[in-house]
Amino acid sequence: MAGGWRCAGVRWPGEVPELGWGKGAERRTSVLGYGAWLGFRAVGERSCVGARGNVCPLGAAVPGRSTGGRCAECARLDRAHSVAADTLLDDPRPYRVYLAWFGPGLVKVGITGERRGAARLREQGAVAFSWLGRGPLMAARRSEEVLRAALGVPDRIPYAGKRAVRGRLPGPEERAAEVTELYGRAAELAGRGWPESLERLPLHVVDQVGVFGLDRSPAPDRSVRELVGGGVVAGRLVAAAGPDLHLAVDGGGVVVLDTRLITGWELVAVTAGEGAGVRVPLLDIGGGGVQGGLF
Structure with a gap:
């Protein structure tokens, strides 16, 4: 493994995104600001970020x-300690059940x-959300399963689907109306x-369009498929949502960088x-096809 700093992805401890970094046992974060320049070159090859x-x-x-x-082993260890794996059955801390909206449907x-x-x-x-309930972990988990089945909603939504609608979201009233309607069905x-x-x-x-900067940035038209050694990604950060950074790039257009793709790379x-x-x-x-080359 190279000795430089390697990216650990985006974190949202507050309403401002941060990039995490690791070098051996050392950790640090970089606060990201909309309008600021963000540019890096990938060095060497990508390595596993470890677990826990x-x-x-x-x-x-x-x-x-x-x-x-x-890697497969570290992924197994990381998931074994997650709430999603149902291995923390005796966790005494309170949990919340939420309804999250990412776009129409x-x-x-x-x-x-x-x-x-x-x-x-x-x-x-999540572009908009509302809390549904709070209580012990197992009660929250049971309610989550009941509500998924009753409302006919999935347990996960791929990020590709979220990106596809993020550039053409309806207005705040329509966003709130869909969440309100589903909340009513859940309350019944x-x-x-x-x-x-x-x-x-x-x-x-709670509407997070302003937090993500989506109300003041152009719709994205391309996304990064993968990084390669020596590859460059650079532009001005105009929006961010979840792990995605929206970068206005030279030559026009907005490119989405899923920061889960840059974890484990040494970046300069x-x-x-x-x-x-x-x-x-x-x-x-944006409606076209795959750009397979290096740009």
Whole structure:
């Protein structure tokens, strides 16, 4: 493994995105600002980011298109300690059930630790959301399953689907109306499948378009398919949602960078004066096809 700093992806501890970095056991973060220049060149090859804050003991290589950034063993260890794996059955902390809206027809129900607030919703790129209830982990999990089945919503929505609609979102009234309608359907189930230990929370639609900067940036037209050694991604950050950074690039247009693709790469800064642009394989998400070459 190279000795430089390697990216650990985007975090949303508050309403401003941050990039995490690691070098061995060292950690640091970079706060990202809309309008600021962001440019880097990938060095060498991509390596596993490890699990639970520990360095990968194998220093394993990771495929460029993997959004996990971990080798199979580290991915297994990381998931084994997650809420999604149902291995923390005795967790005494309170959890919240939420209804998340990503675009017309793109809705999911999920749970998150109450202490995290809305960080999980920002990490997923939820354009709007409302809390549904709060209570112990297993009560929240049971309610999540009941609501998914009753509302006919999936347990996950691929990021490609979220990107496809993000540039043509309806207005705030329409966004709130869809969340409100689904909340009403969920509320009708209270007493018919909701565990008694889950406290129902009132409707309060939180719209995150402004937090993500989507209300003041052009719609994206391309996305990064993968990084390659020596590849360059550079532009001005105009929006961010979940792991995605929207970059206005030289020559026009907005390119989406899924930062899950850059975890494990050693990156070196590229300045605006270097005439950088984007020189990695791209996907056309504006209605065209695949851009297979390096740009």
